[in-house]
Amino acid sequence: MQSTAQSDPAVWLQRHGDALYAFALGRVRNASVAEDLVQDTLLAAFASREGFRGEAAERTWLIGILKHKVIDHLRRRGREVPLDEQHDYPADVEDACFDERGHWLVDVRDWSRPDRVLEQDQLLALLRECIGALPERLATLFVLREVDGMESEELIAELEISSPGNLWVMLSRARMRLRACLEEKSVQPGY
Amino acid sequence: MLNCREATQLVSANRDRTLHFGERIGLGFHLLICKWCRRYARQLGDIARILRGGGDRLLSQDSAQLEPAARDRIRARLEQEPPL
Numbered sequence: 701m702q703s704t705a706q707s708d709p710a711v712w713l714q715r716h717g718d719a720l721y722a723f724a725l726g727r728v729r730n731a732s733v734a735e736d737l738v739q740d741t742l743l744a745a746f747a748s749r750e751g752f753r754g755e756a757a758e759r760t761w762l763i764g765i766l767k768h769k770v771i772d773h774l775r776r777r778g779r780e781v782p783l784d785e786q787h788d789y790p791a792d793v794e795d796a797c798f799d800e801r802g803h804w805l806v807d808v809r810d811w812s813r814p815d816r817v818l819e820q821d822q823l824l825a826l827l828r829e830c831i832g833a834l835p836e837r838l839a840t841l842f843v844l845r846e847v848d849g850m851e852s853e854e855l856i857a858e859l860e861i862s863s864p865g866n867l868w869v870m871l872s873r874a875r876m877r878l879r880a881c882l883e884e885k886s887v888q889p890g891y
Numbered sequence: 892m893l894n895c896r897e898a899t900q901l902v903s904a905n906r907d908r909t910l911h912f913g914e915r916i917g918l919g920f921h922l923l924i925c926k927w928c929r930r931y932a933r934q935l936g937d938i939a940r941i942l943r944g945g946g947d948r949l950l951s952q953d954s955a956q957l958e959p960a961a962r963d964r965i966r967a968r969l970e971q972e973p974p975l
Binding site for chain 2: 709710713717718721722725726735738739742743746794797798801802803804807808809810811812820821823824827845846847852864867868869871872875876878879882
């Protein structure tokens with residue numbers, strides 16, 4: 701293909717390939733799907749390069765296209781394998797954290813105590829681990845909501861979630877699991 | 892009166908939707924008197940803050956790089972596009 705240096709997909713691939721791949725992988729969890737999404741993104745970007753006048757950074761523009769591709773993929777996958785019923789995600793962590801009257805069974809620690817402060821990078825690494833341990837659908841919804849900042853209405857519409865209540869329950873279960881995982885992995889001696 | 896399990900569900904829901912008046916009152920009162928649920932709410936806020944601060948880096952891992960073979964495949968596909 702002929703293209704100017706400024707809009708050469710091969711150059712985009714070289715400069716942004718890894719970043720795009722990491723973004724996709726973090727949301728679809730499948731290496732070959734992530735690859736396909738990167739490819740589709742670069743093709744779509746090339747097709748619409750006239751519309752890009754360099755207002756934003758190149759990578760920001762490409763990530764924007766990739767985000768749509770990721771959502772499209774997740775929507776298609778959700779149609780094949782409906783995964784948004786509350787019974788798909790047992791409340792086992794909640795059952796372990798609360799007694800039959802709904803009172804806390806475990807200690808909820810104060811993360812702001814000086815002896816408990818972890819470095820930002822350590823926390824990120826723990827979060828990455830704990831998000832990785834979530835069931836795929838819960839992880840996806842959590843990342844789209846908390847990292848990408850997608851609003852509930854958007855998520856429900858774009859991912860065709862059958863009822864808003866299901867979304868909120870799934871996010872609640874994701875957060876409860878994450879919190880428990882972080883506490884477990886960040887135990888400080890002498891606490 | 893909310894129990895803690897119900898309260899934590901509302902703490903979470905509060906991050907995703909507008910609580911209605913009754914929910915707000917119930918949760919507000921519960922948090923006033925329950926330090927564990929207050930901590931839980933703070934923890935969710937801490938998690939969100941960490942993610943906002945490092946979101947890009949969160950999901951970029953050493954292993955998340957395109958393999959050379961994958962790059963070649965993508966490059967080959969890109970070159971199939973018709974010339975301008």
